[in-house]
Amino acid sequence: MSFRASEPSALSEAKGRNRVPSLRSGQASDFALRMTARKLMIFKWLTFIVGVVALIFIFLIAPIERQEGIVQKIMYFHIPSAWIAFFAFFVVFVASILYLWKKEREWDIIAHSAAEVGIIFCSLVLITGPIWAKPIWGVWWTWDARLTLTLVLWLIYVAYLMLRFHASEGSQRARFAAVLGIVGFLDVPIVHFSVLWWRTIHPKPKVLSMESPGSGLESVMLITLIMSLIAFTLIFFLLLGQRISLEKMRDELNEIKRRTFHSS
Amino acid sequence: MKNFVYLLAVNLIIWIAIFGYVYSLSRRNKEIDRELKALKEQLKK
Numbered sequence: 001m002s003f004r005a006s007e008p009s010a011l012s013e014a015k016g017r018n019r020v021p022s023l024r025s026g027q028a029s030d031f032a033l034r035m036t037a038r039k040l041m042i043f044k045w046l047t048f049i050v051g052v053v054a055l056i057f058i059f060l061i062a063p064i065e066r067q068e069g070i071v072q073k074i075m076y077f078h079i080p081s082a083w084i085a086f087f088a089f090f091v092v093f094v095a096s097i098l099y100l101w102k103k104e105r106e107w108d109i110i111a112h113s114a115a116e117v118g119i120i121f122c123s124l125v126l127i128t129g130p131i132w133a134k135p136i137w138g139v140w141w142t143w144d145a146r147l148t149l150t151l152v153l154w155l156i157y158v159a160y161l162m163l164r165f166h167a168s169e170g171s172q173r174a175r176f177a178a179v180l181g182i183v184g185f186l187d188v189p190i191v192h193f194s195v196l197w198w199r200t201i202h203p204k205p206k207v208l209s210m211e212s213p214g215s216g217l218e219s220v221m222l223i224t225l226i227m228s229l230i231a232f233t234l235i236f237f238l239l240l241g242q243r244i245s246l247e248k249m250r251d252e253l254n255e256i257k258r259r260t261f262h263s264s
Numbered sequence: 265m266k267n268f269v270y271l272l273a274v275n276l277i278i279w280i281a282i283f284g285y286v287y288s289l290s291r292r293n294k295e296i297d298r299e300l301k302a303l304k305e306q307l308k309k
Contacts, residue, residue: 069266069267070267070271071270071271074270074271077274077275077278078274081278117285120282120285124278124281128274128278131273131274131277132274134270135267135270235282239285239286239289246296249293249296253296256303260303260307
C-alpha cells in the first residue's frame with residue numbers, strides 16, 4: 001500500500017503533451033513535491049508512534065475500572081471515534097458553507113472527503129457502542145435517545161454520500177450536497193445534548209462535564225483518553241489528506257481527458 | 265480478565281476498519297494511475 005503526495009511525473013507529462021497549464025511546473029514544483037512527500041512521511045511516522053503509545057497506555061498503563069472491569073477500556077476507542085466523527089461532520093458543515101459562499105471546488109472536495117472519513121468513524125461508534133453495551137447493559141442495542149440519534153446521524157451522512165454518488169457531476173450536485181451537509185450537522189449537538197435533555201441509559205458526559213471537566217475520570221484514565229484522542233485525530237487528518245489528494249488527482253485527470261478529447 | 269474478548273473485538277474492528285479504508289484509498293489511487301498510463305499511451309500514438 002503506497003500513497004503519493006500527487007502524481008508528478010505522469011500528470012505533468014500528460015499535461016505537457018496537451019499544453020494544459022500545469023498547477024506545479026518546473027524545478028520549484030519538484031522541490032515542493034519532495035518537501036510535501038517528506039512532510040507526509042514524518043506525519044505518518046508521528047501517527048504510528050502516537051498510535052503505539054496510545055495502545056500501550058490503553059492495554060498496559062490505564063487501570064482496570066472497579067465496576068465495569070476490563071470492558072470499560074472500550075471507552076478509549078469509542079469516545080475518540082465519536083469525537084472524530086463529530087469533528088469530521090463539523091468540517092463538512094464549515095466546508096459546505098464556504099462552498100456555497102465562494103463557489104470554489106476546493107471546499108466541495110474537502111466536504112466530500114470529510115463526510116466519507118466521518119462515516120467510517122461514525123460506523124465505528126455504532127459498532128463499538130453495542131459491543132460495550134452487551135456486557136454492561138445486557139443488550140446489544142436499545143432505542144435510547146442517544147443511540148437512535150447517532151444512528152440518524154449516520155443515516156444522514158450515508159444519504160449525503162449516496163446523493164453525491166448518484167447525482168450527475170456538476171455544481172448542482174455540489175450545491176445540494178452542501179445544503180445536506182449543513183442541515184445534517186444540526187443533529188450533532190442534538191446527539192451530544194440528548195443525554196442531558198432526555199432520560200437515557202447512556203452515561204452522561206464525564207470528560208466534557210460543564211460543572212467540572214474531567215472530574216469523572218482518574219488522571220491516568222484521562223491521560224490515556226487524551227492520548228487515544230490525539231492518535232485518532234492524527235489518523236483522521238492522515239486519511240482526510242489522502243482522500244482530498246485522491247479527489248484532486250481525479251479532477252486533474254478528468255480535466256486532462258476533457259481537454260485531450262476536446263482538442264482532438 | 266472477564267469480558268476481555270469484547271475489548272479485543274473492538275480493537276480488531278477499529279484497525280480492520282482503518283486499514284480497510286486505507287486499502288480502499290490505495291486501490292482508487294492505483295485506478296487513477298492506470299487511467300493515467302492508458303492516457304499517456306493514447307497520447308504517444
